[in-house]
Amino acid sequence: MSKITFESIESEVRFHNPLRDFAEDLHRLEIRKDPLLGDVSVHNPYLKDKAKAFFGECxxxxxxRLIEESEKTCFFCGEKVEKSTPRFTSEFLAxxxxxxxxxxxxxxxxxxxxxxxxxxxxxxxxLKLSEFQPDLMANGFAAAQKFLKIVYERDASAAFTAVTGNYLFPAGASLVHPHFQMIITPxxxxxxxxxxxxxxxxxxxxASPYFLDLVQEEKTGPRYVTRKxxxxxxxxxxxxxxxxxxxxxxxxxxxxxxxxxxxxxxCYGISKVLAFYETLGHLSFNFAVYSxxxxxxxxxxxxxIKIISRQNLYPNYRNDDYFLQKLLQAELIIMPPEDLAARLKAFFLTR
Ligand SMILES: [Zn+2]
Incomplete structure (x- = not known):
């Protein structure tokens, strides 16, 4: 018997739908639990193809306008990355x-x-999402790794690392210019x-590592994309x-x-995922590498690593992080993970 259980329950919702002349409608929801942490997500299949209603179009x-205006005062552009960004103390990094x-x-x-x-x-x-090239990102990750090794030498308490990315305002970035961040904590x-x-x-x-069991379990199933x-x-x-x-x-x-x-x-994989998000009409994302x-x-x-797409950019855009995510720590599924994996798999294989 499998050690990992993919648990979900069905729930029925009945209501009179004004979009169908107030006929009675029945929606069957699927409520899923993450097999490791129990994190809940909910899928309403009637939202299929309604991504635009939720995320709008950029x-x-x-x-x-945001690109042009932000470029004028960008601290990361041209010479300014040398002149205007903070420096480490010489004791820490000469x-x-x-x-x-x-x-x-x-x-x-x-x-x-x-x-x-x-x-x-x-x-x-x-950068457009399809312009986040593997080599470009690999430089960023190599710099992060170099820094982590320096920190390990200097700070014995440093043990927990997240290399992260927020791209554009809906993802929480305060600057447009592509950048990663990293936190290393005790x-x-x-x-x-x-x-x-x-x-x-x-x-x-x-008596076996969860993530290896998960890979084993998922490898032949509909949510596995590929190995690289x-x-x-x-x-x-x-x-x-x-x-x-x-x-x-x-x-x-x-x-x-x-x-x-x-x-x-x-970075090859991230570039594929981001280019795939672009085909879905997205432009903003977050990721975190946990170490x-x-x-x-x-x-x-x-x-x-976990990567997610975020809300699209348009005037008065709606935040995609509301009570469900922020205060109940649950998530809405628009595209079922099985469909997402199938489409992404095709993308990994053909482009
Ligand atoms: Zn810039």
Missing amino acids: DPDLVK EGRLRVGEAVLFPNLFSLATHHPVICLCKAHF VPYSYHARLLDAVDAYYRKN GRWHWLAPFSPIGNNEVMAINEAEADFGDLTLPDLKDL VKRDRSPESFRCL
């Missing part, structure tokens, strides 16, 4: 900032963690902690964000232990 004129290719890593002006650098990814002020932040506690409890019960190097890409059964795609590294828990091919394969220092990690943890 307004090209508004996007153009050169002040880290550089890999076009990527430049420097301290955040307002840190939210013990170590919280920002990584300006490229010279371009704006305690795992809430979701990271829940993941670690849960995989540890799973390991004690089942040591990364397994899939659409989670009960997502925590819109169009969530995740990838699990089958071997390493520590972002610092990923090889260069690991980083390149990761634990090797000697602090439970045997059961594996480095993983």
